[in-house]
Amino acid sequence: MKSIEQKVIKFADNYKLLQNGEKILIALSGGPDSIFALYFFEKFSKRFGITLAAAHLNHMLRGKQADRDEEFCKRICAEIGIEYYSEKYDVAVFAKQNKISVEEAARKVRYDFLLRVAKNYRFDKIITAHTMDDNAETVLMNLIKGTGLQGIAGIPVQRDNIIRPVLALTKDEIISYLDNYNIEYRVDKSNKDLKYERNFIRHKILPLIKKNLNPSMEQNIFNSSLVFKKASDSLRKLKDEFLVKFVRFGEEYVIIELSGLQAENESLLGEVLKDIVVNHFKKEFEFKDYIKVESLLEKPVGRKVILTSNLEVLKDRKKIYIYPKQNSHGLHLIDVKAGEVKDITGKKISINFIEKDKVKFENNRDHEFISADELDNNFVIRKWQTGDKFFPLGMKKHKNVSDFLLDEKIPAFIKKDQLVLLNRNQIVWIIGLRIDNRFKITEKTKKVIELWII
Structure with a gap:
């Protein structure tokens, strides 16, 4: 004993x-x-x-x-x-x-x-x-x-x-x-x-x-x-270094830089994918999911696969995107009056008048202020369309919304559902990204509207 x-x-x-x-x-x-x-x-x-x-x-x-x-x-x-x-x-x-x-x-x-x-x-x-x-x-x-x-x-x-x-x-x-x-x-x-x-x-x-x-x-x-524990610890260290260097985490998607998957890092793909799916998306990851993504890397740009956990993986030129499988919202025109809050595709969008002296600018694209001097109380929310133009804040010339979204590096699967806010048939806000320069607040502004994504 x-x-x-x-x-x-x-x-x-x-x-x-x-x-x-x-x-x-x-x-x-x-x-x-x-x-x-x-x-x-x-x-x-x-x-x-x-x-x-x-x-x-x-x-x-x-x-x-x-x-x-x-x-x-x-x-x-x-x-x-x-x-x-x-x-x-x-x-x-x-x-x-x-x-x-x-x-x-x-x-x-x-x-x-x-x-x-x-x-x-x-x-x-x-x-x-x-x-x-x-x-x-x-x-x-x-x-x-x-x-x-x-x-x-x-x-x-x-x-x-x-x-x-x-x-x-x-x-x-x-x-x-x-x-x-x-x-x-x-x-x-x-x-x-x-x-x-x-x-x-x-x-x-x-x-x-x-x-x-x-x-x-x-x-x-x-x-x-x-x-095996020592080997696993070594592999985890390499995986963590890869995640810091080659992976970017957004709220709704994850980007993996394909440049990171060179010969010396290729064996890390399975561990990286498992970490992303399990820890970021809180989903199950199976070996057949790894096989699907590995085969995707050999396919042309624009191809995608669906994992067993209902996540989509899209191959771009220099990146792969991982995001929840999206449903078609079929969004057309939604009328919104100042003072209302609308629930659209899982987001609450608020439009309210506010006193000018209460305006506090912050580095938050989901919270903006615009001049309402040339606007009425009737707004429209819809998806952007081919041919849409606006004057991005800070610019005196108009720009195609399509080009703006491309410059902002918005992934294609998000880009197609991007919402815009209009008043009198003019875009006043690319929702969550940029207001129109024509409606920025100046010293002469008398009426102010506060825009929120809640």
């Missing part, structure tokens, strides 16, 4: 997981792994110079059994004199409301709870008792799903303030330790339910691998996952 304890101590020291004087919160389910973590770190709290507390979330998935788990955790903490926090949350309802699996919902709700407790009560770190078995299951599951290098890097030893020192041990070692010291723990019957992906891998696939191929599979996979 001493060797098991030394494994965890050495692991925690090697990775510098715990610092003297820290307050540590242990995620306590009542199962063998978290119970081991509770007893182990209580036993060695003086050695590490830490103070402990535990937090238990009742997922309300297993009725009375879940309630008994909660009571068990509360009793154990009271017996060994450790501060205890708990909460109940209906995970099944949360999963249904957010259209995600119960497994995913439970994980999100659990981590939100732990992070909230840690923040509210000023804990420095959270210990989750993931084991070497959990890591093997995660690596294999991610490999099957095709999640890429980051996925097969396994469960991180530390992520922000969450640490996992029990990754040093297998499940068998933990059970052996608890049984040796007659330490009580709970068994979650749902962990044997094969409808859950992880349980199928745990009970059906991994035992066969251990029996027929490698009895030390967990340790070997863990060692490999550490190597």
Whole structure:
């Protein structure tokens, strides 16, 4: 048993997981792994110079059994004199409301709870008792799903303030330790339910691998996952540098400079696309999406592909654009009177009279002021049309709206839906971009109109 304890101590020291004087919160389910973590770190709290507390979330998935788990955790903490926090949350309802699996919902709700407790009560770190078995299951599951290098890097030893020192041990070692010291723990019957992906891998696939191929599979996979983690970190660094140098993020679209996808960076395309789709657009990204974009790069300018998440990718001369798939709005003429707010294609456009002394100019194209001395109260909003002209602010000659949008480098998929504001058949504002010079405010201006995109 001493060797098991030394494994965890050495692991925690090697990775510098715990610092003297820290307050540590242990995620306590009542199962063998978290119970081991509770007893182990209580036993060695003086050695590490830490103070402990535990937090238990009742997922309300297993009725009375879940309630008994909660009571068990509360009793154990009271017996060994450790501060205890708990909460109940209906995970099944949360999963249904957010259209995600119960497994995913439970994980999100659990981590939100732990992070909230840690923040509210000023804990420095959270210990989750993931084991070497959990890591093997995660690596294999991610490999099957095709999640890429980051996925097969396994469960991180530390992520922000969450640490996992029990990754040093297998499940068998933990059970052996608890049984040796007659330490009580709970068994979650749902962990044997094969409808859950992880349980199928745990009970059906991994035992066969251990029996027929490698009895030390967990340790070997863990060692490999550490190597993959270093490779993943290196790749992430290169990807982050690429994003800064060659990617521009707009509110409604993302631009990737094709000059960045030279031979030395070509292998980064998949990671860059995944980062953009998942982190910027909050969508799912699949391997077949990568194949679609890779093939698009070989096609003529103007071609586009649609990703599984309903994002469009358009190839331009020197760039590719990524944006939500657009619907045809069929917008014609919309009449607006001064003093009204109109909701158009998801944007609220406001036109109001304002006192001249209240005008405050700012560097905001969505908020403009114009002279109303030569205007009436009746405005029209429509899409720009071929042949439209206006006098851009600061210019004394007219310019085609088409040329203006080209000079502004407005992407083609946005350009076609650009709105203009008219009064007496004259363009007064290319909405969100530029007012007409003929209607700028001067010292002689008497009436002022404020234009807003809200």
